[in-house]
Amino acid sequence: MAQTATSPARERIRGTVPKLAESADTLIYGEIWERPHLSKRDRSLIVCGALMAMGRYEQLRGHLDRALTNGCTKDEIAELITHLAFYSGWPTAMTAASLAKEVFDAR
Amino acid sequence: MAQTATSPARERIRGTVPKLAESADTLIYGEIWERPHLSKRDRSLIVCGALMAMGRYEQLRGHLDRALTNGCTKDEIAELITHLAFYSGWPTAMTAASLAKEVFDAR
Amino acid sequence: MAQTATSPARERIRGTVPKLAESADTLIYGEIWERPHLSKRDRSLIVCGALMAMGRYEQLRGHLDRALTNGCTKDEIAELITHLAFYSGWPTAMTAASLAKEVFDAR
Amino acid sequence: MAQTATSPARERIRGTVPKLAESADTLIYGEIWERPHLSKRDRSLIVCGALMAMGRYEQLRGHLDRALTNGCTKDEIAELITHLAFYSGWPTAMTAASLAKEVFDAR
Amino acid sequence: MAQTATSPARERIRGTVPKLAESADTLIYGEIWERPHLSKRDRSLIVCGALMAMGRYEQLRGHLDRALTNGCTKDEIAELITHLAFYSGWPTAMTAASLAKEVFDAR
């Protein structure tokens, strides 16, 4: 079953950049995330790691929450952050850990 | 006619880094932005795109507003964000779109 | 008229990542670059600026050449590099200028 | 069983930065990669994704090869690249795909 | 004498990522910062510059304060920001200067 193809952030900007929002609906969430070649759990690990490594913290929080929904455990997410600290640097890991704590505490 | 060679952000840090503020006044805004080789409208498109691509969101808001002043339309800015989403990634576009919405709504 | 929807780099990796190559064909070049909201000349300026700012030099060379085809002048590209040096830093401008020199010399 | 705690690249720079090389041996490969909280296959997916997203191509090639050794399939790696294209941008995916093709062809 | 091996940010995330926090205690602050090959003042200059250049602003504030403790003068930090503006771009310098002003004002 497909994930909900929308989010509050996407709805907020839909009127400003309609083509961008539509591509997220139909292509990224409607098609890419649904492909069978990787599980949603694997995709969540990969996306959270990339967002942390690039310092895209505004999107990381929502994807950390989605990762839990997609079957990642809190221990796995903590380990992802710890592992990548050596590859993208401690600062990215500290901010990611702070966001993870907030997401975990809210569940 | 030259753009106003100052901004609240620059005035705020002038006492801390005077040479940096002076170079912004005389060189970047006093000279570079005024060169005839590209229009201010083109320079605004380029700078907004680069700030979005690099994730420099603190400066992007002010430059989105300046872009409207320099003759970019809201549709052109929305298209810039949509186009670059494929080159710098969706997360940068989502944050840029959110800032653009705020700037557009305030006009 | 649409630009050629393919390139040597894309053909090279088509067998490895077919969905990625197909999306470039049909979506990025088949649809996004063809939208009327910005001219191809404007899109080239924006993409070259973002690639330089992000340090994506492997793609910058081809896009500098495409920019000339899309109607940017050599003077405009040189000015783009000079302007963005202050926003993405001198190192990105030096490498971009070196690539631009090669592309200009080959025309 | 631990992975080989060394590599040609690490041996090459050991005399120049001995503490850096030693930390890679004992901490990153000797300890972090061996922790049970994530499989080596998962860690390879995460590291390859982060290296691609950050544009750290010099290290990506070796880690793509290691990913195959750690049990990732070529289809999974291709899907990782395709998925992340939307998050870190097409340019990072094109270069990663080119490196993946080279690694796959050499096996 | 070693610096305090802890900080509020690290304590906050210790329960979430214990191995990450422990490595910061024992390795980064317990060992790396204490090595004799560079003074703490030099290390502070280098770390503040790298954090500014990478846009890791959440960690930059604390390191600017630590730099003053480690013997950097306010003039040296202002000069670091001014110098690196040309290498990492004006936007990183503007945000760093704003943080430096806050840290300086609080002393």
Place this chain on the structure above:
Amino acid sequence: MAQTATSPARERIRGTVPKLAESADTLIYGEIWERPHLSKRDRSLIVCGALMAMGRYEQLRGHLDRALTNGCTKDEIAELITHLAFYSGWPTAMTAASLAKEVFDAR
């Protein structure tokens, strides 16, 4: 005494981007590097660290060589790379160490 205000890389692109080359001559090397607020040795440490952290490897090689000329020792540069590995990630340190080895061997 001022450093040589030119370099082979700068001469190579002078005809393509004359204003960029001139600003490097008169402003960056003619003025910024000559300011008394930080020594050239300190500026070299800071610039090499920032270039490594940003992955600007094409400029890093020349600045590592300049750092030795400006009075940094090989041990200090090795320590800079080792220290920053924890802040900008292992991949940036591995490439920087490889370049440092080449520069050191050539002296």
